[in-house]
Amino acid sequence: MSIFSGFENIISENCPLRDYTWYGLGGSADYLIRPQTTEQLQEIVKRCHENEMPLRVLGFGSNLLISDEGVRGAVLRLENETFCNSAFQQNTLTAGAGANLNKLVLESVRKGLGGLEACTGIPGSVGGAVRMNAGGRFGDIGSVVRSVTVMDRAGHIFEKAKPELVFDYRTVNITAKVILQAVIELTESDPEVLLQQVKEVWIYKKNSQPLDTHNAGCIFKNPRGLSAGALIDRAGLKGTQVGGAVVSEKHANFILTEKGCKSSDVRQLIDLIRTKVHKQFDVDLQLEIELW
Ligand SMILES: Cc1cc2nc3c(=O)[nH]c(=O)nc-3n(C[C@H](O)[C@H](O)[C@H](O)COP(=O)(O)OP(=O)(O)OC[C@H]3O[C@@H](n4cnc5c(N)ncnc54)[C@H](O)[C@@H]3O)c2cc1C
Secondary structure, three states: OOOOOOOHHHEEEEEEOHHHOOOOOOOEEEEEEOOOOHHHHHHHHHHHHHOOOOEEEEOOOOOEEOOOOOEEEEEEEOOOHHHOOEEEEOOEEEEEOOOEHHHHHHHHHHOOEEOOHHHOOOOOEHHHHHHHOOEEOOEEHHHOEEEEEEEOOOOOEEEEEOOOOOEEOOEEOOOOOEEEEEEEEOEEOOHHHHHHHHHHHHHHHHHHOOOOOOOOOOOEOOOOOOOHHHHHHHOOOOOOEEOOEEEOOOOOOOEEEOOOOOHHHHHHHHHHHHHHHHHHHOOOOOEOOEEO
C-alpha cells in the first residue's frame, strides 16, 4: 500500500516539474502533491516524516534548477486557495504562502501601503520570497515581515515572530519545512509616490536584466562587498555557452537557455564560471539559485 493511500486525488506520480519552474528544465518528481486543506497538508507531511521520504516545497519555481534526473520523494505545491488567500487589515497584510508576491506589491501600492516596493518584479510566491528573503538593491521582504506561520516535519503548526525571526542576505532562520503564511507590516504612504518607486525599480530591472528570457534570476550571491555579475563579466565570460546554456550579455549573473537546453548544460556552465572566477580573482561564488 502506498504511504499516501487515501490522497490519490491530490497526488500526481512521476510528475514533470519543468512546467512549474521558470527555467522550464529538468525531470520529474516521484510525487507532486497539491493539498487542498491544512489538515491534508499536515497528514502528508507527517506520513513523509514517518516513512523517511524526502519532502520539498515548490513555490513558483523562479529560483530553482531541477536536475535532468528529476527529484526523488515528494514535492508539495501550495496552490489551493486555502494557501493563497491574503487580507489587508489597516497597515497589516496577512498573506498565504502560495500568494503571488508581485500582485501583492501592486495591491499594497493601490491601497497606499508602502514597504513591498523593493519586491517589484520578483516573480515568486510569498513562501518562496520569505524563504529566500527576496529583494535586492532597493531592500528585501524581510524588513517588513513581522511573523510567519510554519509547519514542522512532524506536522506541528507554530508562529515565529521577530526578534526570533532573523532575515539575512537571501536567507532566514526558519528551519520548519513549510511556510504557511506571513504577516507583513506596511506603512501608510501616498499611492502616487509608491507607484513612482515601483516604476523606478521596474525600469532599473528592465534596463539591467534579461527579463524576457527563460532564467532563474541571479545564479550566484554577491560575495561581500563585490558584485558576482561584475566578476563574471571581468573574467570575460559574457556570452560563454555550454550546450544550450549561455551567460547573458546583458547581466553576467544570469544564465539563459536556448531551445534544447538541458539542466546539465546549466550546471556545467555554473561549474565553469565558478572555476574561472576562482582562478582569476580567488573568490568562491556561492549559489543563489537552488539545485534540486
Ligand atoms: C526574472 C527573475 C528575476 C528575479 N529577481 C529577483 C530579485 O530581484 N531578487 C531576488 O531575491 N530574487 C529574484 N529572483 C529569484 C526568485 O524570484 C526569488 O528567489 C523568489 O522569492 C522565489 O520564490 P518562488 O516562489 O519562485 O520559490 P521557488 O523558486 O519555488 O523556491 C525557492 C525556495 O523557497 C522554498 N519555498 C518555496 N515556497 C515555500 C514554502 N511555502 N515553504 C517553505 N519553503 C518554500 C523552496 O523549497 C526553495 O527552497 C528572480 C527570478 C527570476 C526568474
